[in-house]
Amino acid sequence: MALLHITGEHEADTSSVGSFLANLPEYLGAMIRDPRCLVAIASFSDERYVQFWVEPDGHVFAEVISNLNIGTAVALSSDDEEKLRAMGWLEPEQGTHPNWLLECEGFDDLLPVVMKTAAVITKVLGESLTNQVRVRSFEMPPRHRSLNDERSHARVYRRRDDGVADSDDFDAFYDYLRDQE
Numbered sequence: 014m015a016l017l018h019i020t021g022e023h024e025a026d027t028s029s030v031g032s033f034l035a036n037l038p039e040y041l042g043a044m045i046r047d048p049r050c051l052v053a054i055a056s057f058s059d060e061r062y063v064q065f066w067v068e069p070d071g072h073v074f075a076e077v078i079s080n081l082n083i084g085t086a087v088a089l090s091s092d093d094e095e096k097l098r099a100m101g102w103l104e105p106e107q108g109t110h111p112n113w114l115l116e117c118e119g120f121d122d123l124l125p126v127v128m129k130t131a132a133v134i135t136k137v138l139g140e141s142l143t144n145q146v147r148v149r150s151f152e153m154p155p156r157h158r159s160l161n162d163e164r165s166h167a168r169v170y171r172r173r174d175d176g177v178a179d180s181d182d183f184d185a186f187y188d189y190l191r192d193q194e
Contacts, residue, residue, distance in 0.1 A: 016048075016049065017044060017046075017051065017150075019051065019150040019151050019152060020148070020149050022149060025148055026148050026149075027145055027147050027148075028148065030057075030140045030143070031142030031143065033055060033148065034142070040053070041073060041123055042120065044073075045071045049069060049152045049153075050152065050153040051066075051067050051150060051151070051152055052066050052150065052151055053067075053150040054148070055134075055146050056147045056149075057134075057138060057145075057147075058144065062077075062078050063075065063133065063134060063138075064076050070119075071118065071119035072117075072119070073116065073117045073119070074116055075116070075117075075129075075130055076112035076113060076114055077112055077133050077138075078112055078113075080105075081105045081106075081112075089137070096136065096137050101115070102114060102129070102133070113133075115129060
């Protein structure tokens, strides 16, 4: 099995936001297919970021920086936080998950995560498709228990649509990207 090329924790590839978003479905799909536990962090010029943790079993955790974990970056406004809530992102909690969070189980529900991430980057973080993004990716060491198991005691389960992404969903995603130009 071929492994996904990773930059290493302290190295980054630079791209445009538009290119990053156009390739995000394939990139996350490759992370799911890779047998390693992988992390990818996409940082913008103001140091805000989105990041992804993909377990070897294909469980995907997508996160957006929050005011709990802001460092020197620009804080999210209350309006930004309301947009995240409306999109279905789980609110940050000190300790368990200090960033805004979405999860999915492999390929079947990956496209909604990709679309919500694209909406966050363009509508909440305000990044234009021509802006630059730095993407770091690296492997996490093996664990005795998965992050999913470790977080399960604190997780709030919510019902969601059980639809599987089809070609119409992908067409809608690419139409969304074109509309952002």
